[in-house]
Amino acid sequence: MRFLSPLSLAWLGLLVPLVLLYVLKRRRDEKKVASTMLWEQALEDLRAESPFKRLMPNLLLLLQALAIIFAAVALARPVGVGGVPDGAQIAVVIDTSASMAATHGDGTTRLAQAKRRVRDLIDGLPPGGALMIVSAGGEPVVTRALSRDRDALFSALDALEVEGGGSDLEEAVAVSSERLRDAPSGSRVVVLTDRAADGSIDLAATVPLTLISVVDEGGREPENTAIVSADAHPRATEESPDRTELFLRVARFGATPADVFVTARVEGRGLVASRRVTIAAGETESILMTADLPPDPDGRAAVLTFAIESDATDDLALDDLAVIPSPAARRVPVFLVGDAPSSVRRVFRADRGVELYATSLERLAQREEPLTGLVVYAGEVPSEPPPGPSMVIAPTEDAVFGATLAAAVEQPEIIQWAETDDALRFVSFADVHLRSARPIESSSVTSLAELRSGPVIARQVRSDGETTLVSFDPDQTDWPRRPSFVVFFRNVLESARQRLREGGVAASALGQPLRVPVAEGAEVEVVSPSGRRYTAVSRGGLAVVDVDAVAGVFQVDADGRSLHALRNLLNPEESELRPRLEIAEHGEELVARASGATTPRESWPYFVFALLLLIAIEAFVSTRRA
Amino acid sequence: MTLLDPDFIRRLEQLRLQVRRKLAGAGAGARRSTRRGASVEFADHRAYSPGDDLRRVDWNAYARLGELILRLYVAEEDITVYLLVDTSRSLDVGEPKKIEVAKRMAAALGYLALAGSERVSIVPFSDRVRAPFPPARGRKRVAPMLKYLDALTPDGETNLDKTVETFLARRPRKGLVVVLSDLLDPGGYARPLDRLIAERHEVAVFHILDPSELEPEQGDFVLVDSERGTRVDVSVDARVLAAYRKRLEAFLAGARAWAKKRGAHYSLVQGHDLEAALLEYLRAG
Numbered sequence: 001m002r003f004l005s006p007l008s009l010a011w012l013g014l015l016v017p018l019v020l021l022y023v024l025k026r027r028r029d030e031k032k033v034a035s036t037m038l039w040e041q042a043l044e045d046l047r048a049e050s051p052f053k054r055l056m057p058n059l060l061l062l063l064q065a066l067a068i069i070f071a072a073v074a075l076a077r078p079v080g081v082g083g084v085p086d087g088a089q090i091a092v093v094i095d096t097s098a099s100m101a102a103t104h105g106d107g108t109t110r111l112a113q114a115k116r117r118v119r120d121l122i123d124g125l126p127p128g129g130a131l132m133i134v135s136a137g138g139e140p141v142v143t144r145a146l147s148r149d150r151d152a153l154f155s156a157l158d159a160l161e162v163e164g165g166g167s168d169l170e171e172a173v174a175v176s177s178e179r180l181r182d183a184p185s186g187s188r189v190v191v192l193t194d195r196a197a198d199g200s201i202d203l204a205a206t207v208p209l210t211l212i213s214v215v216d217e218g219g220r221e222p223e224n225t226a227i228v229s230a231d232a233h234p235r236a237t238e239e240s241p242d243r244t245e246l247f248l249r250v251a252r253f254g255a256t257p258a259d260v261f262v263t264a265r266v267e268g269r270g271l272v273a274s275r276r277v278t279i280a281a282g283e284t285e286s287i288l289m290t291a292d293l294p295p296d297p298d299g300r301a302a303v304l305t306f307a308i309e310s311d312a313t314d315d316l317a318l319d320d321l322a323v324i325p326s327p328a329a330r331r332v333p334v335f336l337v338g339d340a341p342s343s344v345r346r347v348f349r350a351d352r353g354v355e356l357y358a359t360s361l362e363r364l365a366q367r368e369e370p371l372t373g374l375v376v377y378a379g380e381v382p383s384e385p386p387p388g389p390s391m392v393i394a395p396t397e398d399a400v401f402g403a404t405l406a407a408a409v410e411q412p413e414i415i416q417w418a419e420t421d422d423a424l425r426f427v428s429f430a431d432v433h434l435r436s437a438r439p440i441e442s443s444s445v446t447s448l449a450e451l452r453s454g455p456v457i458a459r460q461v462r463s464d465g466e467t468t469l470v471s472f473d474p475d476q477t478d479w480p481r482r483p484s485f486v487v488f489f490r491n492v493l494e495s496a497r498q499r500l501r502e503g504g505v506a507a508s509a510l511g512q513p514l515r516v517p518v519a520e521g522a523e524v525e526v527v528s529p530s531g532r533r534y535t536a537v538s539r540g541g542l543a544v545v546d547v548d549a550v551a552g553v554f555q556v557d558a559d560g561r562s563l564h565a566l567r568n569l570l571n572p573e574e575s576e577l578r579p580r581l582e583i584a585e586h587g588e589e590l591v592a593r594a595s596g597a598t599t600p601r602e603s604w605p606y607f608v609f610a611l612l613l614l615i616a617i618e619a620f621v622s623t624r625r626a
Numbered sequence: 627m628t629l630l631d632p633d634f635i636r637r638l639e640q641l642r643l644q645v646r647r648k649l650a651g652a653g654a655g656a657r658r659s660t661r662r663g664a665s666v667e668f669a670d671h672r673a674y675s676p677g678d679d680l681r682r683v684d685w686n687a688y689a690r691l692g693e694l695i696l697r698l699y700v701a702e703e704d705i706t707v708y709l710l711v712d713t714s715r716s717l718d719v720g721e722p723k724k725i726e727v728a729k730r731m732a733a734a735l736g737y738l739a740l741a742g743s744e745r746v747s748i749v750p751f752s753d754r755v756r757a758p759f760p761p762a763r764g765r766k767r768v769a770p771m772l773k774y775l776d777a778l779t780p781d782g783e784t785n786l787d788k789t790v791e792t793f794l795a796r797r798p799r800k801g802l803v804v805v806l807s808d809l810l811d812p813g814g815y816a817r818p819l820d821r822l823i824a825e826r827h828e829v830a831v832f833h834i835l836d837p838s839e840l841e842p843e844q845g846d847f848v849l850v851d852s853e854r855g856t857r858v859d860v861s862v863d864a865r866v867l868a869a870y871r872k873r874l875e876a877f878l879a880g881a882r883a884w885a886k887k888r889g890a891h892y893s894l895v896q897g898h899d900l901e902a903a904l905l906e907y908l909r910a911g
Contacts, residue, residue, distance in 0.1 A: 028846040028859060034716035034724065034839060035810035036851040036858045038877060042869035043860060 004602070008075035014068050022061045063618040067611055074607035088186035089130045089146055091176035091207075092118050095193035095214075096137040096160060097167035098510060098574040101549070102194070102224070102315040104216035114192040114214045115157050121190065122153050132179060133157060136193070138165025138509055140172035146179065161549040162318070164510025164569050169193060169583070170201050177205040193581070195592070198573055200582035203590065213592035215579050223254025223312065226319035226575030228284065230306050230568070234327040235290070242294040244327055248287040248306055252279035253576045258312035262287055265305045266326070267553070272304075284572075293326040302326045303553050303564065315577055318510065319569040321529075321551045331355040332497045333373030337364060340378035341473055343480035344393055347489045348376075354493065374496040387464040387517055389496035394473035401460055401467055403442035409453055412437045417449035423459065423468060423491045424448055427484040434479075437472035445469065464517025464541055465499075468492050505556060505565035511549030514556065514565050518543050522559035529553060634730070635772070638737045641901060671695045705801045706745040706761050708827075709736060710789065711778065712807030712834070714752035715852045718780035720836025722897065727834050728806040729775045731900055735804055736771050738904075740764060747798075748774060751789035752782030761799075783853040784811040790818035794825055803827045808834050809881060816884050823888050830891035832903060833881055837896055842870060 003009065033039070094100075100111040108116075122131055130146040133156050144156035169191060176189045188208040194215050203209060216222070231247040252258045257280045264273040273289035293302055306322045314320065334348050335357045348354050355373075361380055364371070375390040385401040398405055414429040429449055439454025440447075447455035448468075460467045479485045505516055516524045516538075524543035526534040529552025536545040538559075547554060547567075556563040569575065583590045674683060674694035684697045709732045717725040732748060739746045740763065748759035748771065759774045784807065793803075803822050809815045809831075822829050842862060849858045860866060878894065885892030893903040 028848045028861075031847040031849055032719055032852050033849050034719045034808055034836070034852055035812075036849050036854075036856050037810060037812055038870060038873045039849055039858050039860060040856075042866065042873045043858070045869050045873065046866065 003073075004077035004079055006076055008077070009072055011072035011075060012069060014072075015065055018064055018068060019061070022064070059621060060618060063614050063621065067614045067618070070607045070611040070614065074604040074611060078603050078607070088126060088188070089132070089180055089183040090121060090125075090187065091132045091134060091146075091180050091189045092121060093134045093136050093140075093169065093172045093176055093189060093191045093193075094118065094160060095167045095169060095191075096135045096162050096511070097194075097197065098162050098164045098318050098549075098569050098571065099194055099196035099316065099577050100214070101162045101318050102196075102222060102577045104315075105220065110194045110214045110216075111160065111162055114212075115160065117192060117212060117214070118157055118190075119154065122150055122157070125150070132176070133160070134172050134176050135160055136167045136169050136172035136191075137163035137511065138168060140168055140175050142175065142179075161511050163512060163549060164318075164567070164571060164574065165512070166571070166574065167193065167197060170203060173203045173205050173209070177207050177209075180207045183207065191583075193583075194577070195579035195581040195583065196574065196577050197581040198576075200584065202584045202587060204586060209585050209590065211583060211590045211592045213579065221255050222315050222577035223256060224252075224316045224319070224575055224577050225258045225260055225279065225308060225310050225312060225314050226251050226253065226316065226572070227306055227308060227322045227570065228319070228572040228575060229570055230304075230322040230324050232293070232304055232324060232326050240292045242292045244291055244293040246273055246289040246291060246304065246306075248289070248322075249284055250277065250279060250287060250308055251284040251572055251575060252281055252312075253578070254313070255281050256312060257281050258310045258314075260285075260308050260310045260312075262289075263307050263309075264289055264291060265307070266291075266293060266302045267305070269302070303566065305553070316575060318549070318551055319571075319575045322568045322570055323551065323553050323566045324568070325566065332493060332500065333357060333371070334493070335359055335364075335371055335373055335375045336378065337361060337375060338378040338380050340376060341393060341475040343474045343485070344376065344378065344489070347480075347486050348493075350486075351490065351493065353497070372500065374493060385460075385462065385465065385467050389465055389492075389499055390467045391470070391492060392467060393470045395469075395471065400469060403440055403445050403458070403460060403469065405438040405471055406441050406454065408436045408438050409451060410436050412451040412453070412456070414449050414456065415452055417457070418447070421446075421448055421459075422495060423488065425487070425491055427488045427491070428482075429479075429484070432479045432482060432484075433477060434472055435476040440469060440471050462517075462541070505554075505563055508567075510551060510567050510569050514545040514547055514554060516543045516545060516556055516558050516563065516565075517541060518558040518561075524559070525557045526565075527555040634733070635768075638734055641734060641738070641904065672698060706747060706799050707735065707739040708793070708798060708801055708803045709746065709748045710793070710803060710805045710807070711748060711750045711775070712752070712784060712805075713750045713756065713778050713780050714782050714784040715780050716784055716808055716810050717834070719852055720838060720897070723780075724808055724834050724836055725778070725780045727895060727897065727900070728832075729778060731806050731832055731834070731895060731903070732804075733772055733775050734900055734904055736775070737768055738908075740768050740771065745801075746771065749789075749793055750778050751786075751793075752780075753785040753788060754782065755789055755792040784808075785813060786811045786815050786818040787813050790821050794821065800826050801828070802830065804830045804832065806832045806834060808839075809877075815881070819884070819890070820888070823890065828890075829888065830893075830907060831881065831885055832893050832895050832907075833878070834895045840874065840896065842867065 094114050096111065100114065101109050103109050104113065125131060125148070130148050131153055132142060132146040133144040133153065135141045135143045143160065144153055147153055173189055173191060180187050180189065188210055189205050190210045190212060192212045192214055195213065227248060228251045229249040233245050235243050235245045237243050246264050248262060250260055250262065257278060259276065259278050262275045262277065263271055266272050272291035272293070275287055275289055277285050277287060279285045304324050304326045308320050331353050333355045336345060337359055338361065348356050361382055371386060372388065375386050377390065377392045378394060379396045381392055381395050381397055381400050392400055395405065412434050414432060417429050418424050437451065437456045439451055439456060440458050441454060445455065445458035445460045447458050449455065449457040456471045458469045460469060474480050474485065505514055508515065514526060518524055518538045520538055520541055522538045524536050524538065524545060526545045526547060528548050529550055530548060532548060534545050534547055536543040551568050554565040554567065556565055671684065674696050678696055682696045684695050687695045711728050711732045713725060717723065717728055736746045736748065743763060745761045745763045747761040750756040759771060762771065805819065819829055844862045844867060846861045849860055882892050891907055893906055895903045
């Protein structure tokens with residue numbers, strides 16, 4: 001119980017004068033009598049009649065003291081006891097970050113504990129009350145709008161899974177409080193989180209906010225051993241052209257060290273490397289292993305699976321496994337379609353990691369299998385973009401894959417470019433002079449470099465691939481003389497290489513659905529690392545498959561094509577399970593509570609009622625005594 | 627006002643005249659004894675037994691019935707009136723103080739007895755028998771008696787048992803023992819008074835209580851026992867008062883019942899109401 005006006009408890013000080021007055025009032029007059037014999041007998045008779053009568057002399061004092069206490073407590077406006085008012089609405093924000101998959105001492109996960117508490121809230125919904133469920137993952141999602149349907153709420157609650165993309169509690173609370181803006185009195189936002197994140201946030205809810213901690217408060221300190229990063233780089237030697245260096249960083253979170261056995265496996269080949277290391281508490285160890293990783297028979301890069309095993313306590317399993325594509329030992333195929341500018345041909349030819357093919361639109365049209373590699377169109381472009389990565393340079397058509405090109409601008413100047421984009425890393429257009437260029441007019445592209453009249457380099461992202469569009473002829477500029485020209489094409493190549501290594505399904509966070517590019521209406525089947533099967537039908541060229549929040553390789557059969565999707569946590573902030581996120585509400589620290597079953601509700605009317613009852617009892621007793 | 631005050635003596639004289647009028651014919655000194663003996667007033671017959679005085683044989687009855695029957699006569703004699711006056715501290719309360727009531731009552735009874743040519747002895751007591759006023763007869767002893775009574779002051783605790791034991795140990799002549807007391811003796815009054823009766827004394831009890839004891843006031847008090855010093859915290863409200871009255875009535879009823887059962891006289895004396903109690907006693911004979 002807490003008080004909205006705790007200073008009013010100072011009225012309890014009235015107890016002191018009351019007791020003093022009572023003591024003074026009870027000072028009896030001394031009276032000499034012949035004998036107290038009859039009085040003693042009479043009093044004994046009364047005691048025998050009712051043993052409680054012995055308390056009668058103090059009853060009035062007790063009643064008066066209770067009256068003062070109840071009055072003071074009522075004035076202090078106690079809250080904290082009572083249920084949710086009728087018609088109140090509750091928005092439940094559940095942290096679904098990966099750390100919520102951590103287990104407690106009793107084997108349940110934090111997410112399961114949060115779900116149990118939300119179940120209590122659903123069960124305790126008042127008449128006319130409604131509840132909504134908001135999943136606070138990387139992006140907040142209202143998984144169930146305000147509803148009184150308990151079954152629907154339970155169903156939405158059960159479907160919640162953790163995600164690997166962190167937790168945006170601020171946005172989730174903002175969304176929730178916005179939904180409750182006009183909710184009746186007693187409505188509130190309930191946030192359930194383990195606060196296992198760095199930093200601090202300020203929740204600006206417009207309705208009362210309750211923060212519930214789902215950390216195992218009574219249990220031990222959480223401990224976790226986690227793979228926090230993994231990588232592989234080719235280091236070809238004369239003896240082994242497929243020699244690869246495997247990099248791994250393993251962290252130990254908690255208070256005790258851990259002996260960890262690290263393994264690296266390749267599908268179809270089994271164990272390729274292993275190492276045993278001891279990691280001190282709170283430390284991170286870097287591990288370097290080597291292995292020979294030739295490309296698989298299909299020409300794809302193999303998938304490396306890192307796993308750690310340890311006898312030490314490990315509360316989170318999601319980060320005990322990491323999958324990465326091994327570096328492609330084979331070169332990236334680049335198909336030059338049409339008469340590519342000489343500078344472009346030169347830059348691809350100069351790259352040792354590229355296997356360059358020259359072809360034409362007519363020859364491509366005769367091919368049944370889709371191309372696996374980077375397709376570079378120069379001049380003419382097909383009506384439909386190819387799946388996978390592609391590039392269009394100096395198109396001659398007015399429309400390119402849905403984007404339109406404006407009339408050429410003479411002597412244009414590139415005024416700004418997206419320096420932070422991966423494609424433009426270390427690329428500068430300063431002192432680059434164009435003879436002419438056609439601004440791209442389309443809202444569906446992302447501008448990478450632009451003139452005053454519009455973009456001239458842009459990226460078009462589709463469900464099954466992406467196209468980098470360069471609307472001018474590099475040969476008609478002095479750009480090829482700059483180092484940034486080579487860097488730009490290497491960046492585009494690296495992006496294509498990464499996409500090919502990943503198996504053809506775009507990367508996304510753990511727990512996010514797989515988005516598989518496939519023909520409209522085609523069925524996609526996915527097998528999760530745990531062997532669970534999922535199916536989905538493509539809509540709009542993309543099959544969205546909801547899969548388990550587990551790390552590993554998801555095998556995808558997309559209309560006959562065999563793809564794979566890799567999912568990892570690899571997030572030290574999520575692997576550190578200790579609560580440390582500081583949460584404030586409008587600048588004031590918000591204290592987490594262990595339970596959310598109660599709602600602050602003023603209960604002074606009960607005390608006033610009790611006070612009136614006491615006064616009535618005292619009046620009755622006083623009358624009887626008189 | 628002392629007992630030697632002329633007003634009080636005048637009141638005693640008025641009381642004596644009043645008694646005479648009320649008890650017309652019952653002359654002073656002609657008190658009827660409980661013992662039968664040789665006097666002119668016939669009392670009863672009984673069968674003759676060897677050793678009886680043959681002068682008392684009713685020969686007329688013998689002539690009619692052929693049996694020896696003795697005539698019995700009421701023995702008229704001057705008896706000794708013992709006034710056992712309670713002077714314990716429990717009588718040092720009330721308005722007027724109960725000791726004053728007891729002394730005036732004793733003075734009145736003593737005066738009437740001396741005026742009736744009877745012998746009077748005053749035995750003050752508390753937890754022991756104090757120096758008594760020795761048996762005396764005649765009006766001339768009125769003044770010394772009153773002076774003696776006037777000098778009595780309350781002291782000690784009530785102990786009737788010990789008092790009667792001491793009193794009887796002096797082997798007093800059989801007579802009328804008038805007990806003037808509030809009977810508030812934790813040891814009880816029945817046993818010692820029974821002993822007096824067993825010793826063939828006639829017993830009369832004047833139970834002296836103050837009106838404040840019969841009708842206590844309400845309020846929060848610490849009641850202090852005048853004899854034992856016991857302190858009792860009590861809030862006298864209606865409920866407590868009812869319990870007290872119940873106990874008091876039982877106490878009074880017990881005293882009356884004892885007197886009735888033993889053929890003794892019992893009067894409750896409250897405050898100044900001496901005359902009424904005296905007349906009640908004298909009328910009862």
